[in-house]
Amino acid sequence: MWRPKLILNQWMTHKPTPKQAAFLSLDHLEALYGGAAGGGKSDAMLMAALQYVDVPHYAAILFRRTYADLALPGALMDRAAEWLQGTAAKWNGGTKTWMFPSGATISFGYLERDADKYRYQGAEFQMIGFDELTQFQETSYRYLFSRLRRLEGSEIPLRMRGASNPGGEGHQWVYERFIVGGRDAGRLFIPAGIDDNPHIDKAEYLRSLSELDEITRMQLLQGLWVTDPTGKPFLAEWWEKGRNRYHLKDERIKNQTAARWISWDTALKDENENAYTACVVGELTPDYRLVIREVWRDKMQFPFLPDAILQRAQKWNYDGRLQAVIIEDKASGTSAYQTLMHTAPQWLRDILIAFQPTGDKGTRGGQAAVWCKRDCVMLPFPDGDAAWLYDFEAELFNFPLSVFKDQADAFAQLVIYLENLLAQGWQAREGMREQ
Numbered sequence: 001m002w003r004p005k006l007i008l009n010q011w012m013t014h015k016p017t018p019k020q021a022a023f024l025s026l027d028h029l030e031a032l033y034g035g036a037a038g039g040g041k042s043d044a045m046l047m048a049a050l051q052y053v054d055v056p057h058y059a060a061i062l063f064r065r066t067y068a069d070l071a072l073p074g075a076l077m078d079r080a081a082e083w084l085q086g087t088a089a090k091w092n093g094g095t096k097t098w099m100f101p102s103g104a105t106i107s108f109g110y111l112e113r114d115a116d117k118y119r120y121q122g123a124e125f126q127m128i129g130f131d132e133l134t135q136f137q138e139t140s141y142r143y144l145f146s147r148l149r150r151l152e153g154s155e156i157p158l159r160m161r162g163a164s165n166p167g168g169e170g171h172q173w174v175y176e177r178f179i180v181g182g183r184d185a186g187r188l189f190i191p192a193g194i195d196d197n198p199h200i201d202k203a204e205y206l207r208s209l210s211e212l213d214e215i216t217r218m219q220l221l222q223g224l225w226v227t228d229p230t231g232k233p234f235l236a237e238w239w240e241k242g243r244n245r246y247h248l249k250d251e252r253i254k255n256q257t258a259a260r261w262i263s264w265d266t267a268l269k270d271e272n273e274n275a276y277t278a279c280v281v282g283e284l285t286p287d288y289r290l291v292i293r294e295v296w297r298d299k300m301q302f303p304f305l306p307d308a309i310l311q312r313a314q315k316w317n318y319d320g321r322l323q324a325v326i327i328e329d330k331a332s333g334t335s336a337y338q339t340l341m342h343t344a345p346q347w348l349r350d351i352l353i354a355f356q357p358t359g360d361k362g363t364r365g366g367q368a369a370v371w372c373k374r375d376c377v378m379l380p381f382p383d384g385d386a387a388w389l390y391d392f393e394a395e396l397f398n399f400p401l402s403v404f405k406d407q408a409d410a411f412a413q414l415v416i417y418l419e420n421l422l423a424q425g426w427q428a429r430e431g432m433r434e435q
Contacts, residue, residue: 009047009050009051010087011050011053011083011084011087011089011100012047012050012083013082013083014043014047016044016047017040017192019033019040019190019191019192020033020040020043020044020047020192022190023044023048023161023190023192024044024047024048024051026188026190027157028186028187028188029158029159029160029186029187030160030161030162030178030182030186030187030188031159031160031161031162031187031188031189031190032133032161032162032163032164032174032178032182032187032188032189032190033045033161033162033163033189033190033192034163034164034165034190034191034192035165035166035189035191035192035193040192041131041132041163041164041165041192042074042075042076042079042131042163043079044163044192045062045076045129045131045161045163046062046076046079046080046083048060048127048129048159048161049061049062049106049127049129050106051127052104052126052127052156053089053100053102053104053106054100054102054104055102055104055156056102056103056104057103057104057151057154058102058104058105058126058127058156059104059105059106059107059123059124059125059126059127060104060105060106060107060125060126060127060128060129061106061107061108061109061120061123061125061127061128061129062076062106062107062108062109062129062130062131063108063109063110063111063128063129063130063131063136063144064076064108064110064131064132064135065110065111065112065132065135065136066110066112067110067112069110069131069132069135070096070108070110075131076108076131077096077108080098080106080108084098088100088101089101095107096108096109111136111137111140114137114139114140116140117139117140117143117144120144120147123147124147124149124150125147125148125149126148126149126150126154126156126157126158126159127158127159127161128144128147128148128159128160128161129161129162129163130161130162130163130164131163131164132163132164132165132168133162133163133164133170133174134164134165134166134167134168134169134170134171134174135164135168135169135170136169136170137169137170138170138173138177141162141170144160145160148160162174162178175366176370179359179363179366179367180366180367180370191359232397232398232399232400232401233365233366233368233369233399233400234365234369234372234396234397234399234408235369235372235373235397236393236397238372238373238375239379242381243375244372244375244377244378244379245378245379245380245381246291246378246379246380246381247380247381247383247385248293248380248381248383248385248386249385253285253291253378256285256286257283257284257285257291257321258283258284258286258321259283259284259321259323260281260282260283260293260316260317260321260322260323261281261282261283261322261323261324261325261326261414261417261418262279262280262281262282262312262313262316262322262324262325262326263279263280263282263326263355263410263411263413263414263417264277264278264279264309264325264326264327264328264333264336264410265277265278265279265328265333265406265407265409265410265413266305266327266328266331266332266333266336267332267406275299275404275406276297276298276299276404276406276407277297277298277299277300277305277308277332277406278295278296278297278406278407278409278410279295279296279297279309279312279410280292280294280295280407280410280411280414281293281294281295281296281312281316282414282418283321284418284421285378285425287425287428287429288376288421288422288424288425288426288428289375289376289377289378289422289425290371290376290377290378290414290415290418290422291378292377292378292379292380292411293316294316294388295388295389295391295392295407295410295411296312296388297391297406297407302332302335302336305332305336306336306339306340306343306344309325309327309336309340310340310344310345310348313325313348313351317347322351323351324351324352324353324417325348325351325352325353326353326355326413326414326417327352327353327354327355328355328357328409328413329354329355329356329357330356330357333354334354337352337354340352353417355413355417357413357416361400361405361408361409361412362400364409364412364413364416365399365400365405365408365409365412367412367415367416367419368411368412368415368416371415371419371422371426372415374422374426375426375429376415376422376425376426377415379393391407392407392411395407395408396408396411
């Protein structure tokens with residue numbers, strides 16, 4: 001279906017990489033490409049604009065935040081000129097537009113101020129692209145949807161496309177729109193990095209990135225999406241002054257919760273250090289707040305892991321309310337799951353979940369932090385009844401820079417697994433406040 005628009009497209013001087021081809025073949029209204037630096041974002045945006053230039057009346061526009069960003073060497077306009085000069089396409093410097101023999105056009109624009117969006121009030125496009133989307137304001141992005149139009153009966157798809165690294169003014173809204181809630185809303189994110197781009201000098205680029213500060217380097221090199229500009233997604237202030245806190249022995253909270261889950265992040269000893277295996281026990285209140293009951297961790301080798309999972313499950317199923325034991329379907333977690341499915345009691349086998357995470361630890365942590373920020377996660381007050389809390393909070397509030405990340409990863413896995421339930425509670429509480 002898409003081969004003529006990619007493989008046989010005469011206007012593309014580069015053959016799309018596999019990640020670029022995946023991005024270009026999407027038929028979704030919205031999609032985001034990138035994450036880490038060096039993944040070929042600008043090329044992907046230019047290719048997306050060129051896909052339908054053989055169709056009469058097709059119009060695309062590509063945005064950068066400022067005109068200077070557009071005109072930089074190697075940036076969008078310079079790259080388009082490199083690809084299209086000497087072809088049948090004609091450049092109009094006054095309107096910053098390439099016109100093709102079919103009558104199709106690709107224009108270049110900028111949105112330095114939010115009011116600049118009104119310059120395009122009467123325009124119509126079938127593809128609108130934002131290079132470095134996190135540099136734009138959300139209001140500008142959303143307004144440009146009003147410019148997506150096509151003639152009745154046209155088979156040209158309407159597309160809103162973005163490419164970006166983490167960081168920048170729009171980091172938060174881009175993260176929540178595409179990474180946290182994107183897939184459920186039909187907005188896809190295609191992650192790509194330096195290893196996905198054969199056209200870049202990897203060694204030289206890595207040397208350049210090594211000069212950056214630690215947080216920026218993590219964002220650009222690893223594509224680390226976090227909700228806090230400092231790189232730490234979990235903020236202690238969300239649980240300060242009694243906010244989102246409960247007493248561990250409070251019978252009212254204890255009696256309210258109706259269901260319980262255990263989430264495991266497993267680790268094996270290697271040659272350098274013995275990493276932790278960690279589990280987080282959580283329960284849900286009637287208004288879908290996640291109450292963290294216990295966080296446990298230990299250093300162990302694999303032969304002891306299945307027994308540890310069984311023992312914690314027995315402890316927390318004392319009242320028959322344990323709904324699931326969630327084990328990361330990766331490395332030692334996969335082995336533990338498979339072992340338990342053959343050796344564990346039937347009641348435990350019935351509730352074992354092999355969970356396949358998406359994204360790296362930083363991305364998952366940022367996703368879980370959104371629900372903490374929305375008052376969906378309750379922690380106990382720091383007292384003698386919650387001796388585990390000190391280590392857990394120390395790791396959580398320093399994540400992803402903490403030495404160990406096992407407790408934070410087990411916690412994030414639990415939040416992501418219950419994400420739809422937490423969303424129901426948050427929406428219900430928002431509705432109550434609006435009334």
